[in-house]
Amino acid sequence: MVVTRFSRLQHLLLLQPRFQQSRVLRHPLTRTPTLIRSVMGSSSSSSSKLLFRQLFEKESSTYTYLLADISHPDKPALLIDPVDKTVDRDLKLISELGLKLVYAMNTHVHADHVTGTGLLKTKVPGVKSVISKASGSKADKFVEHGERVSIGDLYLEVRATPGHTAGCVTYVTGEGADQPQPRMAFTGDAVLIRGCGRTDFQGGCADQLYESIFTLPKDTLIYPAHDYKGFEVSTVGEEMQHNPRLTKDKETFKTIMSNLNLAYPKMIDVALPANMVCGLQDLLPSQPN
């Protein structure tokens, strides 16, 4: 009998009622609509603290995410997957909104564009670059599975989601009544909307990708690093039902991924060396780290 990924995931979720329930019960201000939204699947996240913006870079179809805790006096902020070409746009917005940029984070070493983290560090002293330890890249702060990155009272949880590259992580907003509801997962290239990242270079592995996703509640919002069709957000539940690759059984998935015959990424020879040092290669040639 072939056990499909979808049915196994449903099973996984059915094993988590206490997790779901405790989240609702612990909320001192719980009211029926919270539960309804959790069940029906919302398409935006609600929080009194979070300021959130999704920003788009058209040439590489990359999404950069801005998150800030606006209930904190400093309004500390972070950027996920900034692009070198749109750093000035992002910094202008951050300035207009009165935020203080603390972290410039990457979900992985990108092959299709140069990260904006290096430029951000030169333009905003004190900003720390962040990437996973497993990426093998340089950064000010390395993170591993299970760690947290905080801005004010908000935090992101780091989840290892290798497969597209060995060092891919997904950043997930925190759990609890004072964190955004539903949770938001910044999946990088691991899970795309109705797709997933290629697994044929940079230590990619279809097996790992297949095993590393979809353990979050169904209403979790998925914000990918790219979209090429004009979609901006999905949910774990939606991808479990409609993702044409990830709903297949594992062997079929591996066959699909090994037969994509994708072109060599046109930016890879520029982007990879730059991104392995977080975009700092030409900016800070004498910097040891």
Next chain:
Amino acid sequence: MVVTRFSRLQHLLLLQPRFQQSRVLRHPLTRTPTLIRSVMGSSSSSSSKLLFRQLFEKESSTYTYLLADISHPDKPALLIDPVDKTVDRDLKLISELGLKLVYAMNTHVHADHVTGTGLLKTKVPGVKSVISKASGSKADKFVEHGERVSIGDLYLEVRATPGHTAGCVTYVTGEGADQPQPRMAFTGDAVLIRGCGRTDFQGGCADQLYESIFTLPKDTLIYPAHDYKGFEVSTVGEEMQHNPRLTKDKETFKTIMSNLNLAYPKMIDVALPANMVCGLQDLLPSQPN
């Protein structure tokens, strides 16, 4: 003394405390975070009923909006400013989400792309096209300032916001505890993020545009019909502070708008005749209305 638009708008808002307060007091489930969010300015809207998606058409940088009441058994849905080229994408998403498309609406007669309403009507029998009466265009349903368009228990309020064209309207989500909080304004080309629509053709008028916007609460989310820099959303408060055109006094604004020297829109000769009949010109040649 030159009275700037910003200071006049601040004054307008200060005159509306009863409106703001009554909205909070009437809410049977009011809790502190709702008020905080209202004051600090959120960047997403929360509702137990609303399913919301912003969709992007890259060539004309057009945003199409999908809204549905997922608490209603039929899950009735509407599209705002659909594009002919992305109708199949939109319908696939609507099908996957199990929604029933009821209305295909336009904020105005577009000059830069062909509306998808005609195609939607041929592909989904029963869908009604909607546009303002003042547009002079054809449609199944004409709306005027102050009217409502409902899907399930959710509704959009029609606000006349002429200036870019004589028939421009802004669709605003409803007011009240059972409607999305904060409110969402689909401004078409009237207000863009850090910009506004040109006012030099199709009955455009800088005077009218200037007078017709920014009467909504500061935390209202602004969702425009286009963005060319990768922004997706703003707020009334943000545009009141940072919009480089609309923060100027009226005479300066009119001078800016009359000196833009913009190129003739490359799609206008195709788009305008099509859009005046809601995109139906080649699809239903014998249809009288």
